[in-house]
Amino acid sequence: MAKHADIPEFGNLQGVKVVVSAVSTAGPFAGELFAENGADVIWLEPPRGIDPYRWTQDGWGVQNERRNMRNLMLDVVSPEGHDVFLKLVETADIFIEASRGGQWEKWGYTDELLWEHNPKLVIGHMSGYGLTGDPAYVSLPGYDFTVNAFSGLMYLNGYKDGTPYMIQKFVTDYYAGLFAYGSALAAYVGALRTGRGESFDLAQYEAAVRCQAGLFCKWFDKQVQEERGAGAPRDNISAGAGYYECADGEGVYLFTAGQSTTKKAVEFFGLEYGSELFPEGIPSVGIESPGAPVFDGAIERYCSEHTAAEFAEAMAGIGIPCSVVMNYEMMENHPHYLARGTWTEWDTVDGRTVKGVASVPRFKNNPSQIWRGCPSQGMDNDDVLAEIGFDQGEIAAFYEKGILRKTDYVGGL
Structure with missing residues (x-):
């Protein structure tokens, strides 16, 4: 008591x-x-x-x-x-x-x-x-x-x-x-x-x-229903955004959007920024653009050669938002949590x-x-x-x- x-x-x-x-x-x-x-x-x-x-x-x-x-x-x-x-x-x-x-x-x-x-x-x-x-x-x-x-x-x-x-x-x-x-x-x-x-x-x-952010404003103005699964497993607007499985079977969630982030990501994965596929100044690699499958393909190749932790560390090194998809076992002894x-x-x-x-x-x-x-x-x-x-x-x-x-x-x- x-x-x-x-x-x-x-x-x-x-x-x-x-x-x-x-x-x-x-x-x-x-x-x-x-x-x-x-x-x-x-x-x-x-x-x-x-x-x-x-x-x-x-x-x-x-x-x-x-x-x-x-x-x-x-x-x-x-x-x-x-x-x-x-x-x-x-x-x-x-x-x-x-x-x-x-x-x-x-x-x-x-x-x-x-x-x-x-x-x-x-x-x-x-x-x-x-x-x-x-x-x-x-x-x-x-x-x-x-x-x-x-x-x-x-x-x-x-x-x-x-x-x-x-x-x-x-x-x-x-x-x-x-x-x-x-x-x-x-x-x-x-x-x-x-x-x-x-x-x-x-x-x-x-x-x-x-x-739910501005989704209802968009509905009332344009009668556009937000698609189910936006971002699951990949974003419905930009390539280079979503879930990617890595060499160890674990996954990461990556988000490349914004001019500087897109530039860093395109160059990191060995592609030519400023080319026809990836024009200079683009805010993201649009999902319907010719560069989208090329960009996603380069990311997937890198994932196939690295663990999820290695991938996330590489992205952190160049300032790109990314995280390993954590389970409770990972979280328990993760250095930042501790x-x-x-x-x-x-x-x-x-x-x-x-x-x-x-x-x-x-x-x-x-x-x-x-x-x-x-x-x-x-x-x-x-x-x-x-x-x-x-x-x-x-x-x-x-x-x-x-x-x-x-x-x-x-x-x-």
Whole structure:
């Protein structure tokens, strides 16, 4: 168990209190970003059922995405749980919930009610399809897989003449989590300035739609649908851009575009820059140009004689963007990953040591830290409720009525 006073003082968000009611990925990830920067994050978990992130991936998902959090396993739907929750938000700066659109209002928690109890509260509503719109969609559950499809992302990915591919791993969940984190911070700054709370409605599909560059502008202007598989395995605009397999069976992803980069690449691979095939000043070797098969052929010959690491090193030597297509084994001991401290270790609440990804980004004056692994179910019930004024007798009664629940389960099968 961890009392508020037990949380070490660190990060840019120390002193901020965040309550997050969400399972799986998107909502908890927003909370995780607050927790890694020093906020007191109380993860509200329902006492019936199990957050699927606790058992998927053998429980490693919660270890990476519930670090530094405290856990309150509370039935917010029951009348007494309703009263407990309202007392909790009176002490919070930010409340983020992720559910089907309008679920919390159906339970009786309108924004106006929450503001009666805390006028400065920032309220974040996350759902797959939003709080408003077509009722047939508002009520749908939102999962990364289906949002991937609805947002147009899935259509773009795969090979040109093949079926659509889903992007790994939980991309739209993480989009939504990042938007929720940024939106909550923006609203919190506004509340500090004005003394008035804020509420936002974040539809996960819109977060995914928003992160597709200018493709929709092009569609509305010219009715041009972006081709599936642009860049998979090779670019659909320029030669010398895409995936190339090397002599060791590993691959690299190369990108030659821009006048200076194109010039360096053409000359490096033994071709004549300024010739008819490769005119001086070209921004790239166009995929439909006579020089495209010649350029790609020269790159492929070089790849056939060198390993992926050798190819990437040669490109780095002349300033051309290129990377080995890394797998986890390569990444684990890669010198740059190690030099930057991309990996870190922390202790779990059940006595193990876990190695995973460090906090991102690196702050100079108020760095992030990991002080605790994922809490077990209801691990901090007693402390959290005592902090908001409930005595031990009242807390015991909540357990007897099933309003609170606690187990030693952290995660895994």
